[in-house]
Amino acid sequence: MKTVAILSQKGGAGKTTITLHLAVAAQLARHIPVVIDLDPQASSAGWKDGRRSETPVVVSVPASRLTQALDAARAGAADLVLIDTAPHSGEVALAAAEAADLVLIPCRAGILDLKAIATTARIVKLGGKRAYVVLNAVPPRAPHVIADARAAVAVHGLDVAPIALQQRAAYAHALTVGQTAQEYEPEGKGGEDIAQLYHWLQGELGRA
């Protein structure tokens, strides 16, 4: 079982969006994903409430129950656990990073918030895990954005994932109806980008 923590000390960066889209990508690849939602706002769990499908499993637990939730996922034969987290809670983010094989840090490229990245980077360093910034909601036709962001986060000792997610209405619309972009718009570009991100993640987890 591999565990990925999705962290960002900034709200609205795309933690829940990326968590749920990767979970469904795993599902589509016939893996057994489990989402552990540590955010007291429980957005991932709320998405599951509005979903018709039984899968992926989403459990909402306080951070103090993370170990038990991971044990339950393992006992349930999960092969990928995605931990969604709340912003502004360094202690919980650290616990998630420590439990993970790999950390993903969603970050909006347009308003690259270096202060928030610096805080998240410090937490990740404490957790001692490999971490990648995933640029999210990148405007279309802005090829310089990724290069600029790579330079900006390198200052904090972080790498940028080679796959960035663009700003696409399908990501937001899909989640409001208990789906993800792959399901909501099966031929859409959003699903394609997620498939690529998932493929890259699998490669990284193989090395983790």
Ligand SMILES: Nc1ncnc2c1ncn2[C@@H]1O[C@H](COP(=O)(O)OP(=O)(O)O)[C@@H](O)[C@H]1O
């Ligand atoms: N790539 C994207 N394109 C369009 N909307 C996005 C994208 N990523 C996130 N959003 C929207 O931005 C808002 C915040 O995203 P969310 O995943 O909830 O962030 P977080 O969990 O980090 O607070 C949501 O309304 C979501 O639908």
Ligand SMILES: [Mg+2]
């Ligand atoms: Mg969230």
